[in-house]
Amino acid sequence: MGLMDFFRKKNSGDIAKDRLKLLLISDRANCSPDMMEQIKNDIIQVISKYMEIDAEGLDIQITQTESDGNNGSVPALYANIPIKDMHHSAKNLKA
Amino acid sequence: MSEVIVITSGKGGVGKTTTTANVGTGLAQLDKKVVLIDTDIGLRNLDVVMGLENRIVYNLVDVIEGSCRMKQALIKDKRYSNLFLLPSAQTRDKTAVTPEQMRKLTDELREEFDYIILDCPAGIEQGFKNAIAGADRALVVTTPEVSAIRDADRIIGLLEANEIKQIQLFVNRLRMDMVNRGDMMSIDDVKEILAIDLIGAVPDDEQIVISTNQGEPLVGRTDTMAGMAYANICRRLTGEEVPLMNLNVKSGVFAKLASLFKKN
Numbered sequence: 388m389g390l391m392d393f394f395r396k397k398n399s400g401d402i403a404k405d406r407l408k409l410l411l412i413s414d415r416a417n418c419s420p421d422m423m424e425q426i427k428n429d430i431i432q433v434i435s436k437y438m439e440i441d442a443e444g445l446d447i448q449i450t451q452t453e454s455d456g457n458n459g460s461v462p463a464l465y466a467n468i469p470i471k472d473m474h475h476s477a478k479n480l481k482a
Numbered sequence: 483m484s485e486v487i488v489i490t491s492g493k494g495g496v497g498k499t500t501t502t503a504n505v506g507t508g509l510a511q512l513d514k515k516v517v518l519i520d521t522d523i524g525l526r527n528l529d530v531v532m533g534l535e536n537r538i539v540y541n542l543v544d545v546i547e548g549s550c551r552m553k554q555a556l557i558k559d560k561r562y563s564n565l566f567l568l569p570s571a572q573t574r575d576k577t578a579v580t581p582e583q584m585r586k587l588t589d590e591l592r593e594e595f596d597y598i599i600l601d602c603p604a605g606i607e608q609g610f611k612n613a614i615a616g617a618d619r620a621l622v623v624t625t626p627e628v629s630a631i632r633d634a635d636r637i638i639g640l641l642e643a644n645e646i647k648q649i650q651l652f653v654n655r656l657r658m659d660m661v662n663r664g665d666m667m668s669i670d671d672v673k674e675i676l677a678i679d680l681i682g683a684v685p686d687d688e689q690i691v692i693s694t695n696q697g698e699p700l701v702g703r704t705d706t707m708a709g710m711a712y713a714n715i716c717r718r719l720t721g722e723e724v725p726l727m728n729l730n731v732k733s734g735v736f737a738k739l740a741s742l743f744k745k746n
């Protein structure tokens with residue numbers, strides 16, 4: 388921990404707010420870690436049909452994002468899927 | 483036109499009953515005809531906070547079961563002749579009443595009163611369902627704590643699912659000294675997280691404990707921050723635009739100033 392980190396130490400009010408935000412996202416989505424794992428596996432299966440992806444590096448989570456409408460922030464499913472090989476797709480589709 | 487307002491929170495001990503007592507008394511001070519209903523069957527407390535515990539003869543369940551007439555069960559307040567309490571039953575449980583019966587009861591009271599205020603029990607079970615059945619509007623009470631806000635969020639979801647038209651946030655027990663040094667979530671933090679309209683905030687005030695000890699709600703007392711905050715909330719409930727008061731003023735100095743002006 389550097390000197391700057393020491394000065395930037397979060398106070399407990401901010402910690403509470405951050406914890407709550409995360410907590411409410413999962414509460415509102417009613418999404419268990421089990422279900423997240425299933426979604427992740429399904430995504431891997433589907434995308435793998437078209438390209439070679441790094442299943443280990445895949446990261447999915449439910450976060451919040453500003454909606455285009457006027458109802459403020461809404462839950463969003465965020466997925467970061469590293470692609471290993473784009474050309475893999477054509478070969479697989481022919482099969 | 484009359485309005486049925488339910489005071490709810492999910493979590494227990496955040497100040498629902500105290501808020502019901504003060505909001506009801508405050509609306510009575512504004513010359514509205516008000517009835518308070520304690521819907522916490524088996525664990526009644528509103529009678530004690532109002533200081534009316536010695537006057538109970540009949541209760542909510544008696545009225546619903548037809549053992550007495552509504553007029554017989556309503557208790558007139560000690561100080562305001564336009565304020566009434568319908569106490570809960572102490573020896574029964576939540577299943578003694580159904581949501582349909584509660585809706586019928588509140589509809590009957592609409593004919594006579596401007597405001598029908600329901601004190602909701604903690605939890606999300608039968609008692610909660612009974613309390614919200616006939617409500618037009620809900621005040622969600624929370625304190626600036628993680629557990630209370632989490633429960634409030636759940637309650638807001640349930641109120642929306644039950645098509646309560648107007649849902650407003652009430653932040654209780656704020657400690658501005660802690661907010662200022664960053665150790666407590668601010669009103670804006672809570673508002674941002676729960677994303678509903680704010681009806682008002684009340685600071686943590688030891689006068690609340692004292693007034694509950696005495697069984698006299700402190701709303702409207704200008705020598706206390708909480709009393710003034712509650713009075714503002716009541717005016718907002720009637721549709722008046724009242725700016726949020728600055729809770730940062732030290733109550734000691736403020737109280738002295740206020741009482742000085744009052745005497746003159």
